[in-house]
Amino acid sequence: MAAAVALGVAELFSVFAGPRSAPLVAVGGVVVDSVPGPVKNFAVATFGTHDKTALLVGTTVLLIAFAAVIGALAVRWPPAGLAGIGVFGVVGMAAALTRPDAGPLAILPALFGAAAGAVTLRMLLRPREQVDARRAFLLEGAGLFGGAVLVGLLGHGWSDSRDVSGARNKVALPAPASPAPSLPADPEVPGLSPFVTSNARFYRIDTALSIPQVDPDTWRLKISGRVRKPMTIGFAQLLARPMVERYITLACVSNDVGGDLISNARWLGTPVRALLEEAGPLPGADQVVGRSADGFTVGTPTEVLMDGRDALLAVGMNGEPLPIEHGFPVRMVVPGLYGYVSATKWLVELELTSFHDYSAYWVPRGWAAQAPIKTESRIDTPRDGSKPKAGTVTVAGVAWAQHRGISKVEVQVDGGPWQAAALGPVPSVDTWRQWTYSWTASPGQHRLTVRATDNAGSVQVQQEAPPPPDGATGWHSVGVTVI
Ligand SMILES: Nc1nc2c(c(=O)[nH]1)N[C@H]1C(S)=C(S)[C@@H](COP(=O)(O)O)O[C@H]1N2
Numbered sequence: 001m002a003a004a005v006a007l008g009v010a011e012l013f014s015v016f017a018g019p020r021s022a023p024l025v026a027v028g029g030v031v032v033d034s035v036p037g038p039v040k041n042f043a044v045a046t047f048g049t050h051d052k053t054a055l056l057v058g059t060t061v062l063l064i065a066f067a068a069v070i071g072a073l074a075v076r077w078p079p080a081g082l083a084g085i086g087v088f089g090v091v092g093m094a095a096a097l098t099r100p101d102a103g104p105l106a107i108l109p110a111l112f113g114a115a116a117g118a119v120t121l122r123m124l125l126r127p128r129e130q131v132d133a134r135r136a137f138l139l140e141g142a143g144l145f146g147g148a149v150l151v152g153l154l155g156h157g158w159s160d161s162r163d164v165s166g167a168r169n170k171v172a173l174p175a176p177a178s179p180a181p182s183l184p185a186d187p188e189v190p191g192l193s194p195f196v197t198s199n200a201r202f203y204r205i206d207t208a209l210s211i212p213q214v215d216p217d218t219w220r221l222k223i224s225g226r227v228r229k230p231m232t233i234g235f236a237q238l239l240a241r242p243m244v245e246r247y248i249t250l251a252c253v254s255n256d257v258g259g260d261l262i263s264n265a266r267w268l269g270t271p272v273r274a275l276l277e278e279a280g281p282l283p284g285a286d287q288v289v290g291r292s293a294d295g296f297t298v299g300t301p302t303e304v305l306m307d308g309r310d311a312l313l314a315v316g317m318n319g320e321p322l323p324i325e326h327g328f329p330v331r332m333v334v335p336g337l338y339g340y341v342s343a344t345k346w347l348v349e350l351e352l353t354s355f356h357d358y359s360a361y362w363v364p365r366g367w368a369a370q371a372p373i374k375t376e377s378r379i380d381t382p383r384d385g386s387k388p389k390a391g392t393v394t395v396a397g398v399a400w401a402q403h404r405g406i407s408k409v410e411v412q413v414d415g416g417p418w419q420a421a422a423l424g425p426v427p428s429v430d431t432w433r434q435w436t437y438s439w440t441a442s443p444g445q446h447r448l449t450v451r452a453t454d455n456a457g458s459v460q461v462q463q464e465a466p467p468p469p470d471g472a473t474g475w476h477s478v479g480v481t482v483i
């Protein structure tokens with residue numbers, strides 16, 4: 001009960017000190033940043049995009065267990081209770097203080113939470129004279145617990161509501177100097193991924209337990225490190241630069257064969273290259289480190305950003321300002337590279353350095369420093385285990401090899417000969433490509449397999465490999481029972 005009061009009060013104080021200073025989120029953040037790679041991969045593989053919820057629930061369950069043990073000890077020997085709360089307070093303060101974006105105020109939630117917990121514990125453990133001491137204790141405890149949950153939820157809701165959606169609504173996106181081409185309608189194949197993923201359905205992957213809230217009015221982008229002319233620019237200045245609009249497909253390196261950590265959007269942004277040219281990278285600066293407002297880092301080869309592809313500092317996504325969870329106000333988007341080496345969200349700095357001198361966030365955690373997207377394809381329909389009717393069945397899906405482009409997709413039925421699928425139109429080599437194949441299906445069990453070939457002539461690798469260290473390989477296949 002004292003622990004509940006501590007957490008509730010801490011949530012309330014996080015309204016002032018920032019949501020990432022709340023003990024659960026701060027400790028969770030330390031766990032996210034320090035768990036060994038395999039544990040992390042297990043969590044993502046098991047909980048997918050719910051990995052953060054799983055972590056917070058897990059942390060709470062552990063906390064309740066510890067609190068119960070300490071409570072039981074405290075009944076026999078009260079100093080144990082105070083010591084336990086002290087330990088929790090120190091852990092909470094240390095976690096909050098060591099978060100990359102923390103100010104000194106970050107210790108307040110854990111400090112006041114622990115103080116409130118200590119007072120509560122003393123009060124609950126005070127000597128009681130009444131005959132029905134047990135009943136009074138339980139009533140008092142239940143009241144405190146209810147109050148703590150209420151205060152915690154209120155504080156949490158209040159601090160969540162202090163987001164930058166108001167500022168986001170006020171952003172007026174400029175018209176692109178170079179608009180994206182208009183697209184034909186999607187083929188009418190139920191179950192096939194639409195060419196453009198809506199913002200609501202776009203996959204989301206990041207280490208942020210609490211989404212960074214970056215105010216465009218105070219946002220600055222620093223271009224620093226090994227450059228002739230370090231620069232700083234604000235949001236209005238960025239919007240005043242030439243804007244281009246491009247369809248670009250983003251993919252996560254953690255995507256398994258057949259997985260859905262890939263989406264395609266129409267991005268509005270300004271070319272990174274022009275900005276880098278103004279800053280003037282010095283010889284040897286072969287890596288551009290993108291730094292996020294929450295301290296996360298991404299390392300991109302300077303050469304890739306300068307080779308003429310549409311590497312963008314994006315401000316718009318499918319006609320809207322970037323959604324907050326997708327990096328508002330500014331993120332990077334680079335065709336052809338997995339997200340963890342290119343797509344910094346809540347971007348605040350581009351630091352020129354070398355791969356030799358600096359390793360970005362995921363590199364010491366076992367992922368490759370450089371990671372171009374592998375040629376892959378996926379069957380969207382029919383789904384594995386489904387029961388299509390005999391006759392003509394449309395097999396369809398997407399294939400991708402960003403910045404090289406897809407030249408061929410083939411489908412194989414029951415290990416037979418490879419058959420060419422029909423390819424959908426694409427605006428550039430930077431997006432995925434829809435494909436369809438008309439299959440004359442006979443009753444019984446069948447296995448469908450797909451493979452893609454890119455414009456460089458490379459065929460999708462058959463050898464199965466898991467995502468670490470630089471992206472999964474293998475052919476996607478589904479088993480169906482035709483009825
Ligand atoms: N600030 C920040 N940017 C980030 C990440 C992150 O954890 N923090 N994750 C990267 C990874 S691994 C991917 S795959 C993409 C995902 O972008 P999305 O969530 O908009 O789909 O963002 C990249 N940018």
Ligand SMILES: [Mo]
Nearest residue numbers: 252253339340
């Ligand atoms: Mo990713």
